Amino acid sequence: MASSVDPRFGAALREFRERRGLSLRALGQLAHRSKSHLHELEAGLKPPTVDTARHLDQLLEAGGVLARMVDAPVDHAAEAGELRARVAASDVSADVLDRIEQSVDDLASSYPTLAPADLLPLVRRHLAYVVRLLDGRVTLAQQRRLLVAGGWLAVLRATVHIDLRQRNAAAAHLRAARDLAEHAEHSEIQAWCLETRAWDVLTQGDFRTALELSRQAQRVAPKGSSARIQATAQEARAWARIGDVGATRRTLGRVERLTANLPVPERAEHHYRYDPAKAAAYAATTLAWAGDPGAEQVARAVLADLDPRGDGGARPRRSASARLDLGLALVAAGQPDEAVAVGARAVASGRVVPSNWWRAAELLTKVEQSGVPEAATLRDLCMEYAPGRLPPADSTPD
Incomplete structure (x- = not known):
């Protein structure tokens, strides 16, 4: 173990000096130290020696507080061990996380076949479970997996609310999905949030906003991702509603190029995995x-x-x-x-x-x-x- 200075030493020195009503210059005269040296000690720019700390402690009648802040040995091995223990501490098992992620895929795959009113309570229940786990002890890696799962569930819930024409609820959960995605630094979920908003405003007749949101989603989405393809298809729909046949055709051509060599996903019915067969339906x-x-x-x-x-x-x-x-x-x-x-x-x-x-x-x-x-x-x-x-x-x- 090695001696170290408590990082609070400077603040404590300033507090005891001010209690005595002393300026830096006055304390320097008593301690036979320069004003600049004392300033550096208070600002934490320079560590005090053991002798300096003891001398200042006596002058300021600090009751040994300043001396102990320098004399106290620091067990670096113990501190590092505590840090490792905190990183590893968790109430969530790997099996639980695997099941949550599997459930996300199952629910997203149920979207094309299950009625929205039947799907909504299932999504709500799983999202609430993820939120409860985030409130408990989780490692950093587990926290990110939960944030990602929560982001997918929130954007799916927003989509179901849109299907049910519950737009206030949809908007709230799109904001939640965006926040979760930002915390997890997950750009694809962020792009799906924009694409979902584009679809919502398109169904309300705001075609220009749908066009801009679709383009934003394309800029955010990772290259080659399903979100980028879907957002491009959404742009084509917006051009169609605007009535620009030329722009519609050109954008559909981009969709065709993006899906030309795209493999069929393992679960083609998954709402967030672009199935090449969708291209024809969107066209x-x-x-x-x-x-x-x-x-x-x-x-x-x-x-x-x-x-x-x-x-x-x-x-x-x-x-x-x-x-x-x-x-x-x-x-x-x-x-x-x-x-x-x-x-x-x-x-x-x-x-x-x-x-x-x-x-x-x-x-x-x-x-x-x-x-x-x-x-x-x-x-x-x-x-x-x-x-x-x-x-x-x-x-x-x-």
Whole structure:
């Protein structure tokens, strides 16, 4: 063990000096030390010797406090051992962390098939568990794993709230996800937060903000990540809603290049792992929104792939969305009667989530504007299945 100076020595020296009402100059005269030397001692710029500390202790009547701050031996080995023990101390086992991360993947993979109202309580329960663990003893490495898991769960929860049109809750959890991602220095979660906000404002009709958020997400997302691909696809959708067909086509071309050599992920249904098959589905949606003549062919191919037997397929929510895309493309192609048929199947499937009902309402408006009598059938189904009020007949969408 070696002698060392308590880092609080300078502050203690200043306190005892001021109690006696002495200036640095006056104390220097009593102690036969220079004013600058005493200043350096108080500022911690220079360590005192044992003799100087004892002499100052006597002059200031400090009761041995200053002397002990210099005389006290420091057990460096013990301090280092305590530090190592604190780093290793944890109430969380590796098995618990593995199960949490597995649950995150399971919940993200359930997103395309499980109804939002059924998925939400599961996500809430797991997120609450992660928060409780963060309040306990965890190592630095474990803390980061929990922050990352919490970030994924928070952004997934926000997405489900958006699907349920619970936008205040969604905004709150997007902020939480962003904060967790920043603490964990996880740029992909940060990018997904921006992309999710882009989708939310796009569904509300704020296409320019959606465009800017999509571009921000691309700048933040790691190169080659699913978040960057998804954000690029979201940019294409924003251009389509704005009505710039050229920009829409160019952005879809970028999506195609990003996914050209992308392998199919182990869990293709995982919401945060980009499946190359999604590219075609997004292209169908985007081209249909842009009124591009090529939308019908792409939409038919996507629907045939998703639902080859006509029973909804393995991803019934995607199949319902694909039918809405095909319906819009058919209206644009002058086939409103078939558009009603495919739109009716989408609505009657019960798989159109609340955040997507504006797409069904848009299709309804377009077929009604076409004057086809079958539109009444689609309206009746929409009135039956819609989570909220539909616009009155002959109205135009926002």
